Amino acid sequence: MPDKLANSGQVLVLNCGSSSLKFALIDPRNGNASLSGLGDALGHSAPTVSWKIGGDKHSATLKEGAKHTEVIEFVVTNILAAQGALLQDVSAIGHRIVHGGEKFSHSVRINDQVIRAIQDCVALAPLHNPAHLQGIEAATKAFPGLPQIAVFDTAFHQTMPRQAYIYALPYELYEEHGIRRYGMHGTSHRFVAERAAAILGKARADVNIISAHLGNGASIAAIQAGKSVDTSMGLTPMEGLVMGTRCGDIDPGILLHLGVRLDYCAKEINDLLNKKSGLLGISQLSNDCRALEQAAAEGHRGAQLALDIFCYRLAKYIASYHAVLSMVDALVFTGGIGENSSWIRENVLKRLRGLGYQINQVRNLEMRFGAEGAIEDVSDDSSSPKVLVIPTNEEWVIARDAAQIINGDDSPVPAPLAGGD
Ligand code: ADP
Numbered sequence: 001m002p003d004k005l006a007n008s009g010q011v012l013v014l015n016c017g018s019s020s021l022k023f024a025l026i027d028p029r030n031g032n033a034s035l036s037g038l039g040d041a042l043g044h045s046a047p048t049v050s051w052k053i054g055g056d057k058h059s060a061t062l063k064e065g066a067k068h069t070e071v072i073e074f075v076v077t078n079i080l081a082a083q084g085a086l087l088q089d090v091s092a093i094g095h096r097i098v099h100g101g102e103k104f105s106h107s108v109r110i111n112d113q114v115i116r117a118i119q120d121c122v123a124l125a126p127l128h129n130p131a132h133l134q135g136i137e138a139a140t141k142a143f144p145g146l147p148q149i150a151v152f153d154t155a156f157h158q159t160m161p162r163q164a165y166i167y168a169l170p171y172e173l174y175e176e177h178g179i180r181r182y183g184m185h186g187t188s189h190r191f192v193a194e195r196a197a198a199i200l201g202k203a204r205a206d207v208n209i210i211s212a213h214l215g216n217g218a219s220i221a222a223i224q225a226g227k228s229v230d231t232s233m234g235l236t237p238m239e240g241l242v243m244g245t246r247c248g249d250i251d252p253g254i255l256l257h258l259g260v261r262l263d264y265c266a267k268e269i270n271d272l273l274n275k276k277s278g279l280l281g282i283s284q285l286s287n288d289c290r291a292l293e294q295a296a297a298e299g300h301r302g303a304q305l306a307l308d309i310f311c312y313r314l315a316k317y318i319a320s321y322h323a324v325l326s327m328v329d330a331l332v333f334t335g336g337i338g339e340n341s342s343w344i345r346e347n348v349l350k351r352l353r354g355l356g357y358q359i360n361q362v363r364n365l366e367m368r369f370g371a372e373g374a375i376e377d378v379s380d381d382s383s384s385p386k387v388l389v390i391p392t393n394e395e396w397v398i399a400r401d402a403a404q405i406i407n408g409d410d411s412p413v414p415a416p417l418a419g420g421d
Contacts (some may be wrong), residue, residue: 004263007408009091010034011399014072016095016135018127019043021071023051024395025086028403034086035079039071049074053083054078068131069138076142078163092404093139093148097132098188099125100152102233103176107155107401110148111137118150124178126236149402156186159227164324167234181239183231185213188392189221190228191292192212192332195390197226200329200378208325210318210385214344215335216244220314222321230324234316238273241317242310243288247277249313286349289337289344290418308334311344315351322355331357342367347376347385358383 008028015022021039027031037051039062047066049057060078061193062070080087086251095110101121110112115136122129132150139148157165165181166174173179189211195205198212204226211221218241222230232240232248242248250273258264280287283306285295295303322328337344342364349359358380366375379387 006332008403010086010088010089011092011094011402012075013094013141013395013398013402014096014135014139016068016131017142018131021135022065023066023071023075023164025080025090026395026399030400031306031393031399033395036395037075037079038072039064039068042067042071045073050187051075051079053079062226068134072138072142073278077139085324089096089145090143092402092406093143093146095132095136095139095148095150096397096398097150097152098128098154098184099182100150100154101182104150104152105158106152107149107398109405114150117206123395124182129142145405147402151187151398151401153184153186154182155399156179156190157183157221157231159226160229164230172399179235181198181234183218183219183221184233184237185219185221185231186228187397188334189219189223189231189392190293191397192334193221193223193226196388197328197334199388199390200386202329207329208327208339208395209326209330209332210321210328211332212314212318212338213335214241214333214337214341215247217246218314218335218337220321222324224325227277230321241321242282242313243278244289244305245278245280247273247281279306282309283324289341293341293343308342311347314397315348317346318352328347328385328390331388332388334390334392337396338369339389345387345389356384357387359387 009357010025011028013024013026014100019042021042023036024033034052035053037049039047039049041047043065046397047062049071050057062074091092097118099121101124103117103121119262131362136148154255160181160183167180169179192211193209194204197207200207200247207226209223211223213219217237219231219233220241221228235243240248255269258269278287279289279292283302285300285303286292290309292303296307318331333339333345345364346359346368349357360378360380363375364378367378372379376388377386378389
């Protein structure tokens with residue numbers, strides 16, 4: 001099959017949050033970023049833009065209250081236009097969209113109908129989807145006529161069977177209000193599952209993978225024959241693993257206890273569970289895994305407890321996904337923690353020896369230092385399942401989906417198989 005991406009230009013990838021906008025100019029053929037940057041503190045008194053181009057770092061302050069539109073204008077006028085060739089190279093805009101509900105099972109070209117559908121999902125992602133819509137509007141003004149593609153965090157998980165996504169609640173809550181498991185981090189899980197299949201020398205449809213995306217947000221997915229069949233995040237990103245500041249799974253009775261007995265209002269409960277819990281809440285020190293590892297090594301008991309709970313809960317999820325998949329080819333670690341923390345990997349895996357996991361100490365430590373030609377397989381040769389460490393690259397998936405769609409392939413888009421630089 002001819003490479004449909006051979007003549008693609010660059011894709012400007014936008015990830016719009018409520019007060020931030022990450023941007024990157026990506027070559028869809030290899031994932032290389034010629035430009036990457038962040039608009040931050042948007043809507044506040046001193047919004048900033050920082051960016052990296054050709055290895056050089058730059059930053060600027062925007063006018064008070066500037067939002068997504070101003071950042072995109074700045075990117076066009078002060079960054080891309082200043083590098084004329086780059087602006088001409090932009091062939092599409094790829095938007096990361098957090099929630100596509102049940103409406104999107106793959107990436108799509110944005111039109112009025114898609115915008116309405118993203119609006120319909122605002123109730124499911126009240127902080128993110130409105131910001132994405134602002135980003136789409138701003139990009140439409142800045143790049144009139146250029147195709148825009150939406151890539152949904154939830155899309156990869158749309159293959160989950162009902163037994164995985166229906167909560168044990170009155171069924172009308174699903175039918176009337178869409179309350180079900182949707183899952184997030186789909187773009188990352190999809191990317192690493194593809195890479196894992198390539199590393200294992202198998203077709204995507206021939207591998208079963210457990211993918212653990214461990215960053216500030218963390219989720220795990222059971223992937224059968226290349227398709228997501230279960231994942232730990234639910235209606236919202238709060239469910240599942242212990243995260244930097246989110247609680248993950250808790251007894252729902254705690255919410256009633258907080259509200260009824262301790263007089264917390266809804267906003268206070270939301271702040272507690274989303275921003276004050278997880279590693280930060282347990283340790284009373286930090287949400288940052290690296291800082292906690294250092295503190296634990298120096299004897300900080302809260303830090304040690306937080307890390308132990310993180311590993312314990314993750315190991316329980318991995319073991320439960322063996323029941324989901326019945327046969328597992330590989331466990332993949334990705335995200336800032338998964339890619340970098342040999343301590344977390346080792347302490348999770350030592351609980352899972354009974355399932356056949358055998359970590360290789362040397363390979364595991366080498367990954368930690370990001371050595372040249374880093375070893376992706378950190379398990380012993382005798383380990384079954386294998387244990388892989390794969391740096392995620394969501395921007396590349398977004399760029400590649402966008403390029404494939406503008407090149408005329410509107411079918412579900414597989415993630416790239418070739419390794420990036
Ligand atoms: P986000 O979800 O915000 O994208 P990242 O994927 O960047 O988060 O992951 C951030 C997490 O990765 C932090 O907890 C950070 O401490 C952790 N991390 C990064 N490098 C290391 C390291 N060398 N050792 C342990 N943890 C690390």
